[in-house]
Structure formats: C-alpha cells, structure tokens
Amino acid sequence: MAEDKVESLAAAVNLLTLLASDSGKEEFFLPLTLSPSANESPTETRQKCLFFECTSTALQALSKMFLPSTPELLKVSALKSIAKKARRVSLTESQSSFSALFGYGISKTNETRLRTLFTESEKETRYAVVISVRLRCGESVAVCGLFEDGESGFGKASSGTSSFVAYPLAPSTTFLELQSTPEKETDEVKWLYCDDKGNARTEDMPYFKWKGKLRPHKISHQEKLFRGMRKVPDAVVKAEWWETSRPLAEERARQQRVADELSQKEIEKLRKACVIGRGAIDCVVRAIRPGVTPEALDALCHDYICDKNAYPSPLNYYCFPKSCCISVNEVICHGIPDCRPLEEGDIVNIDVTAFFGGYHGDLNETVFVGSSGDKSNSATEETASEEVADGVDSSKKEAFKLLKCAYECLAEGMSIVKPDTRYRDIGEKVSTVASKYDCSVVKTYCGHGIGKHFHCFPNVPHYKGNKAAGAMKPGHAFTIEPMINLGKEWRDELWPDGWTAVTKDGSLSAQYEHTMVCTTDGVDVLTKRNKNSPRVFPFTEFEDTGDDDKDEEEEEEADKENQVIAELEELVNQFNTTKL
Known part of the structure; x- marks a missing residue:
C-alpha cells in the first residue's frame, strides 16, 4: 500500500x-x-x-x-x-x-x-x-x-x-470541478484551442465543416510550465520525447520489419508498466460522471501515473498536449481532453499508456456516461448486457449495442492469439463480429507492437482483407484495439487540431484495447482487469479478470x-x- x-x-x-x-x-x-x-x-x-x-x-x-x-x-x-x-x-x-x-x-x-x-x-x-x-x-x-x-x-x-x-x-x-475555467481564468492557467497537431494554440475555434454534434473546446495551458503542459516530477524517468516531442529511437525502429521476441525478464518489466496503466484507467473510469470534464479526468490520469514514478506516454508525443486520450461520441481516437463537461448519454473512451522501467503499457476502454451504464454492477449472468440495454431509453440502445460490439471484437481478436497465427487473421475475426452488429471497422488506425517503444512492428490491422506482414511468435508483445463505428461508414477525418479523428458521417465510435504477449500456448493479457476494476457496462462479474494467476509480488x-x-x-x- x-x-x-x-x-x-x-x-x-x-x-x-x-x-x-x-x-x-x-x-x-x-x-x-x-x-x-x-x-x-x-x-x-x-x-x-x-x-x-x-x-x-x-x-x-x-x-x-x-x-x-x-x-x-x-x-x-x-x-x-x-x-x-x-x-x-x-x-x-x-x-x-x-x-x-x-x-x-x-x-x-x-x-x-x-x-x-x-x-x-x-x-x-x-x-x-x-x-x-x-x-x-x-x-x-x-x-x-x-x-x-x-x-x-x-x-x-x-x-x-x-x-x-x-x-x-x-x-x-x-x-473535480475546475478551479480555473475559460470563463474565469487564473494567472497560472489560460484556456486556448489546440491547433496545428499540438504545435499551436489559438483564442478562436478553428474553421471546420463539422459533421457530428460535438465541437472542440478549449484546453488548459499552464503558463509557467514547459509548453503549457502538466508538470512531471523530477524523479520520474521521462520518455525521450519529453522535451523534443520526437520519438527518434521509435522512428528508427519502425524501419525494421522484425518484431522483438521478449525474454521472460523483459515481459515482467513490461507487465509492471501495464499494471500501472490498468490502475490509471480504473481510476479515471471511476470518476466518469455527468458534469465532470475530460480536463479533470486527464489530471487524475496524470497524477496516478506520476505517483507510481511512471511517465504518461502520450504527453508531448509529437506535441500531443495531454497525458491521455479522451474520445467522446463520434471521436474515433486521439481526442484531446478539454473543458466540455460530459453529459448523460455520452460514450467516452479513455486511452492510457504508462512508461515505466523502460517499457510502455497501453490500453483503452469505452464507457457509457450516466447511471444506466452503472447498472451492470448488479449483473449476475452473461445476458446482463442485454438486460441493461432493455432497461434504458430507446435512443441509448444503439450506443449500448456499439459498446457491446466493440468489446466483443476485441475478445474475438484475442481469441486466436497463439504461435504461428498470422497478424492479418485478426482482421477477419474482428470484421465478422462487426458485421453481425451492422457496424464498421475503421481502417486508418491499427494495433501495434509495443515494449521499449510506444509503437513499433508489427502492425495489427483490424479489418478484413488486410495485408499485414508476419506471424506471431512467443515473446511478441503487441496491442489489439479495434475501432468500431456505428453503421457502415468506416472512414474518418481529422479536426484542425491535427489529432482528433472523427467519423466522417458523425456516427458514434467505440474502442477497447489490451496489451498482450504471445506465449507458447496462447496469450498473456498484461493489461487485464482486476478485482478493483470498475464494474460498468459492458463488463460483468463473469469477465475473466485473471485474479487467479497474480504473481507473488502482487499477492504480497x-x-x-x-x-x-x-x-x-x-x-x-x-x-x-x-x-x-
């Protein structure tokens, strides 16, 4: 403790x-x-x-x-x-x-x-x-x-x-109410729109042909801190892009088309980073309620990771201005936490990566904002998700269907992880599930290798008919993170901030992600849920949380x-x- x-x-x-x-x-x-x-x-x-x-x-x-x-x-x-x-x-x-x-x-x-x-x-x-x-x-x-x-x-x-x-x-x-707001700024914190892929800030909302109902809101800018970002304790070992914003070692590694085969010792180091990432996302998900801002949630994530002597990997990665990605409603991925309060009925994805001991642990989850999504606390059987959806307003059922589809897509993709499975085959499994729910798989973004680098080989596309290279071997560490859109339109477009990817038709999008390692007989999910993970839709008490195989250090x-x-x-x- x-x-x-x-x-x-x-x-x-x-x-x-x-x-x-x-x-x-x-x-x-x-x-x-x-x-x-x-x-x-x-x-x-x-x-x-x-x-x-x-x-x-x-x-x-x-x-x-x-x-x-x-x-x-x-x-x-x-x-x-x-x-x-x-x-x-x-x-x-x-x-x-x-x-x-x-x-x-x-x-x-x-x-x-x-x-x-x-x-x-x-x-x-x-x-x-x-x-x-x-x-x-x-x-x-x-x-x-x-x-x-x-x-x-x-x-x-x-x-x-x-x-x-x-x-x-x-x-x-x-x-969790913000002490400084766009309407009531303080000397230390100003509020500006993000622009030019995180390189610039502006007082005015950039022009864009908006498709959905969501609009960008201002983000906090710490006047006295480096690039206006949150302070990271001096004792924390920082990622190489902390000051330069460029992951140079990662860029060099991408030129190689061979995945690292991690030793057991290296896997345990990666696991420690993943455990911190899991704790951070659980901390943030517990705090998601109507009225809470993504800015406040980002601060929780930042504090949790730094308190564990780890570094929030997204911070200043190619100038990304925050410590995690928070994507609401039609945002597919890479949403920048801002001051828009979450509303009842929103869906929100939290994407967290922690850098600790030289390794990155990456995961994300999408949850429903409001009391309806909390009903799965009382789930006692595998049909709980259908019961939850049946108990809410019909306008919310599509959102529940999407979350259930995205979660099942991740589970199906992980189900075939074992030696000699081709990475391209994951897309076949994911696409089959998405089609069953009349949803579509985003093709622009994919899973990736992970470990000493935030992103590296192999690429793990989630759509059918992809041409991903390579087959799994014991020791390969990677993520599976299918992005699923409601309806048949899979294409995306970028907001002017250069990061926020949204659905082309304004439809909802959801995603779930785990970091895992291929083992000799299957898969070891390093970012798995545990007994303290929030019980919210679509998770139930029947999910395999992996509590039975904790290592001795965790048990102690x-x-x-x-x-x-x-x-x-x-x-x-x-x-x-x-x-x-």
Whole structure:
C-alpha cells in the first residue's frame, strides 16, 4: 500500500476520533447534522450524513492542528475550517446521486456498505460521518462512521453498525470541478484551442465543416510550465520525447520489419508498466460522471501515473498536449481532453499508456456516461448486457449495442492469439463480429507492437482483407484495439487540431484495447482487469479478470494492503465506546 494512503487513512481516523471525543463542537456541526436546508425535500431531511472531503496533503496538515501541544485557538480555527467545507448529503433512489459522491462502477461490497450507512442515518436518532480523502494518485479512500444523536445533536458512536474503510473510490463531482475555467481564468492557467497537431494554440475555434454534434473546446495551458503542459516530477524517468516531442529511437525502429521476441525478464518489466496503466484507467473510469470534464479526468490520469514514478506516454508525443486520450461520441481516437463537461448519454473512451522501467503499457476502454451504464454492477449472468440495454431509453440502445460490439471484437481478436497465427487473421475475426452488429471497422488506425517503444512492428490491422506482414511468435508483445463505428461508414477525418479523428458521417465510435504477449500456448493479457476494476457496462462479474494467476509480488502487496485496512477499521470501531 502506498505510504500516502496509509498516512491519509490514519489522519482520517484521527479526525473521526476527534469528532467523537471532544464536546463544544455543536456550534460548528449541529447545523450540518440536524438542520434541514430550505431546498431539501422531506425524504432528504431524514438522511443525516456529514460529508467532508479534502486532499491527503490538506488532511495530514489539518490533523497536526489537533496535537495536545496545539493552542486552543488554532484547534477552534481548524474546526471552523472543517465545518465550512463539510456538507450535508443524502441519497435518492437514482444511481446518479450515489455515483456523484463515490464514483462510477465501484465494487458491490463498497456500495452495499455505503448505502447501508445512509439507510441507518435515516433513523431519527442517528447520523453518519464520511471523511473522503483524495490521495496523491487521484483515487479516494473514505473512513465512515455512524453516530447516535445526543441532546444537543451529538452522542456516542452507534454500536449497531460497524464503522469501515471504503476503497477505492473516486473524488466527488463537486471536488473535480475546475478551479480555473475559460470563463474565469487564473494567472497560472489560460484556456486556448489546440491547433496545428499540438504545435499551436489559438483564442478562436478553428474553421471546420463539422459533421457530428460535438465541437472542440478549449484546453488548459499552464503558463509557467514547459509548453503549457502538466508538470512531471523530477524523479520520474521521462520518455525521450519529453522535451523534443520526437520519438527518434521509435522512428528508427519502425524501419525494421522484425518484431522483438521478449525474454521472460523483459515481459515482467513490461507487465509492471501495464499494471500501472490498468490502475490509471480504473481510476479515471471511476470518476466518469455527468458534469465532470475530460480536463479533470486527464489530471487524475496524470497524477496516478506520476505517483507510481511512471511517465504518461502520450504527453508531448509529437506535441500531443495531454497525458491521455479522451474520445467522446463520434471521436474515433486521439481526442484531446478539454473543458466540455460530459453529459448523460455520452460514450467516452479513455486511452492510457504508462512508461515505466523502460517499457510502455497501453490500453483503452469505452464507457457509457450516466447511471444506466452503472447498472451492470448488479449483473449476475452473461445476458446482463442485454438486460441493461432493455432497461434504458430507446435512443441509448444503439450506443449500448456499439459498446457491446466493440468489446466483443476485441475478445474475438484475442481469441486466436497463439504461435504461428498470422497478424492479418485478426482482421477477419474482428470484421465478422462487426458485421453481425451492422457496424464498421475503421481502417486508418491499427494495433501495434509495443515494449521499449510506444509503437513499433508489427502492425495489427483490424479489418478484413488486410495485408499485414508476419506471424506471431512467443515473446511478441503487441496491442489489439479495434475501432468500431456505428453503421457502415468506416472512414474518418481529422479536426484542425491535427489529432482528433472523427467519423466522417458523425456516427458514434467505440474502442477497447489490451496489451498482450504471445506465449507458447496462447496469450498473456498484461493489461487485464482486476478485482478493483470498475464494474460498468459492458463488463460483468463473469469477465475473466485473471485474479487467479497474480504473481507473488502482487499477492504480497494485496495482503499488506488488506491488513492495514483491517487494522484501521478496528481503530475506527473503537468509537463504539467513545462519547462525542
């Protein structure tokens, strides 16, 4: 477990202990725990949950304000600060109100415990406290407790329900709001349109004959940082294009038509990069909700990868200005994260690559924005995807069909990976699936070799009748990433920014990608999903997440993390004997 997470949990536990041990806080917190707001409905006033959210750095600094040696005046000031930022929250029947607080597609265990907490807080004599901490890596962890009301609004911790730690979560939608916006710029961050393949910025939207409904929005430009991009810690080993924007070694490697055959040691190095990429995309997907901007999601991705001492490979790659690609609706690929808030019913693709230990790990996923896509949390059989689609508005069914098609295309392509399979044969499998759904396969972009280079031989086209060279051998590392358009039009065109590829007719497009290695008897998917990956459409609990074949290092790290969380939960449960 990361040191930041342990320290943050300990600080949150200390804060919860403080709220449960001292009197005299009624003037700060009583209005939040008991008094209904003017705009609250009768149902909402029954739920009394105090929700406090901050960064790990702020929480750890705040916890030091309550040391025995701290003057009483400073303690009071800190309490006022907490009360000012805390808010009274409640849940409605809709999934969206829950997701807005804790994230999209979180585990069944976390959802059940959190919903139970809110249900218990509906009782007349109880209220709940949730302290949510945004870690440096972008994920959130919450310490939660249930308390009995006292005569003045405070009492002792409830003995009926155990307090607990919930992880991993996403920051709330409120916490992800941009501090600087195009309408309200700061001195540090300006907002401009991207132009000329990332080489230029402009105040005005470039001219283009738009086909779909989507339009480019402005992107953040960090005035004091190199090329206006996000800061990468000095300790992180950077990709060769960090300053020059040119992957010279990769360009030389493309001239060769031979794929590297990685040794087991090299594969394990590649796996570490892929594990970081998987963690980053899971962190971002959890945060996808209506109202959240791709800019905010890109910041989460950047923070996660850098916190793992890795480099976000897309950053300054041929002048690409952001740390991941975020492609919405008709954008096929290479969408530049901007300030347009995501909307209910959008589909959004997150494409992440992490560079660590000299290797790149690449993957992407497309998810549905809104509560409908979160229904697969309750999926209990392989037909769950059809049930989800049947339960939503008919206008959204085409989007669900597209996502299901694209995901199945990836699965079918991977199903034939083994020694001596020709790379061109993947296109046959993918095209067959796409035709079944009346969808088309984009021919302009393809999968690629990967490892020490971001992109290298072999090329892996996804369409039928391609002329890709070469056959698979053990140790070949590559990606499969079919881009699927709704309808028969497969052609694309580029926006003026030189990166954003959109469908020629404005139809929706979706994509899924894994990095994998050909083995002696099949395939090893290095970017596979794990037990913490968000359960959102089209993924279900029945997907093979590969948990059974974790390596010893992963198992040991998971055991340590579970032990720390168990110890902290035990500490929180000591509130049952504590007076507020």
